[in-house]
Amino acid sequence: MRKSIVSIASLAITLMAVGTATTSAKAKSTTKTTTSTSSKKSSTTDKSKAKPEVKPAQIVQTYDIDQPLPYHLKAGYVYTSSTLQKQLGNVKTLGTTTWYVTGAAKIDRSSQGSGYSKFYQVKSGNGSQTGWVWNGNLQPISEGTFNIAMKNSDYFNKQNIITMGDSITRGYDGYETLDGLGYPNWLARYLNTNVTNVGYNGAFLVSTEDNQTTGDLTTTVDSTNFKNYGVATIAYGTNDYGHTDSTLDAIQDTLAQNIQKMQSENKNLIIYGILPLTRYDKYGANSDEVIAQGGYSINQLRDAEAEVYKRYNIPYLDWRSVDPNLITDSNHESRLWDERLHPSAKTYQLMGRDISKFMIDNFPKDRIPKKTTTKKTSSTSKKTTNKKTATKSSATKTANVAKSAKK
Structure with missing residues (x-):
């Protein structure tokens, strides 16, 4: 009788300990999640705060252009306006576009931490996009890498x-x-x-x-x-x-x-x-x-x-x-x-x-040059090999099952 009472008491203590540990683990988990969420919010807030305001640049002098001539972007950016505050794109996104120079100006960028620079006003070959580019980032279409190769x-x-x-x-x-x-x-x-x-x-x-x-x-x-x-x-x-x-x-x-x-x-x-x-x-x-x-x-x-x-x-x-x-x-x-x-x-x-x-x-x-099919053949060969391997694996499995049955 006494043994049974002791056993019941021990069991109660053990259950209490397990409950406490579980509660503690849950608390830990809650704390971790809260901290993680808080950290994420903080990171997002910091990111939006980190974007500095771009102050407008100003045109100080304009130049005449005879006829629009074709160029391509070899580096840098195309800006949406002469204030140079917003980018239309860069050499990665606009590198295959033909640009025609329609105007030119000397621009004061001191408000943006630079000096005076000559910029070209440009229009895309199809007329759908316009912008401003630093003259050093433009190159005549006859020079540099400008890949606009047609199909075939x-x-x-x-x-x-x-x-x-x-x-x-x-x-x-x-x-x-x-x-x-x-x-x-x-x-x-x-x-x-x-x-x-x-x-x-x-x-x-x-x-x-x-x-x-x-x-x-x-x-x-x-x-x-x-x-x-x-x-x-x-x-x-x-x-x-x-x-x-x-x-x-x-x-x-x-x-x-x-x-x-x-x-x-x-x-x-x-x-x-x-x-x-x-x-x-x-x-x-x-x-x-x-x-x-x-x-x-x-x-x-x-x-x-x-x-x-x-x-x-x-x-x-x-x-x-x-x-x-x-x-x-x-x-x-x-x-x-x-x-x-x-x-x-x-x-x-x-x-x-x-x-x-x-x-x-x-x-x-x-x-007309014949298209090479090496890659396709290789792929087909690989598929055939995989099929053979799968068949072989299946045959092995069947043999093993038969052996097992004999035993």
């Missing part, structure tokens, strides 16, 4: 391109040559390959005694080793129409002879023809149907060149069908920098985009 640009991997033509191929805007900003430079970016531009201001398709330059088609073909190139573009004719009395027969014969020579030098050479742009010669009149001194209109010149390209199975870009809205009666004053014939910097980009797409779409089907 890999067709042109290791295919050196030579672009032959007149001032429009050279990159002349009617007043000066825009070095590194003509459509051949955009081809290099969109097709992600090397481009040699041998376009020449004032060059003719047909050289005559009174009208000839060192950049005429025959002279250029004779002085070029086409074994060094995988692709060539030909873009002549507008100067023949505007300044000579060369006939359409002479133009067709000269174009055909030079194509033959190019192909004989390099049987694998891929050639593209580019027909002339619309001109606005007299009092801003469209010359497409106007007969010039050679006895033909721009449209007749285009058709004559197209016949030769068809004869040799060469793809040719006809602006009338590929991009009829590139140069029109309503936009030629802004698209042509001299309002007559020569494109603006922005129009050269549009041309480069159109020509690049045309070249990709008309790349010879039998020359």
Whole structure:
């Protein structure tokens, strides 16, 4: 009887001890949770307090800009306004955007802990974004790493391109040559390959005694080793129409002879023809149907060149069908920098985009590089191996069960 009373007393003490320990553990746990929550709140509060207010910068002087020229962001930020208080993005988010400089200013940043800096006002190529960038963070599109390669640009991997033509191929805007900003430079970016531009201001398709330059088609073909190139573009004719009395027969014969020579030098050479742009010669009149001194209109010149390209199975870009809205009666004053014939910097980009797409779409089907399937094969092999392993494992399990049953 006494033993039972002692046992009951011991059990009561043990239960009391367990209860106390549990209560203590719960208290500990509650304290820990409270502390953790409190710490989190404190951290969030500190973070919001840590953001300093950015004081506005001020424009102290503005500069004139001739025509908007294309750049890309090589480092730093684009700000939403000249006060430089809020960022639109940085080189990671805006590194593949083409920016056109539309204004420039000297900005006082002393309120932000800096001195005076020159900033450019910029607009994106598609016109959807505007901002301000420190001039040192912008680079011309012809320089640095600026990857805007189009889909299937890999067709042109290791295919050196030579672009032959007149001032429009050279990159002349009617007043000066825009070095590194003509459509051949955009081809290099969109097709992600090397481009040699041998376009020449004032060059003719047909050289005559009174009208000839060192950049005429025959002279250029004779002085070029086409074994060094995988692709060539030909873009002549507008100067023949505007300044000579060369006939359409002479133009067709000269174009055909030079194509033959190019192909004989390099049987694998891929050639593209580019027909002339619309001109606005007299009092801003469209010359497409106007007969010039050679006895033909721009449209007749285009058709004559197209016949030769068809004869040799060469793809040719006809602006009338590929991009009829590139140069029109309503936009030629802004698209042509001299309002007559020569494109603006922005129009050269549009041309480069159109020509690049045309070249990709008309790349010879039998020359398209085959896509490698090594990775896929490897993956399939891995799956097969796993399947075999699984089968083997299953067979082993069955054998073990059978053995066990025998025992």
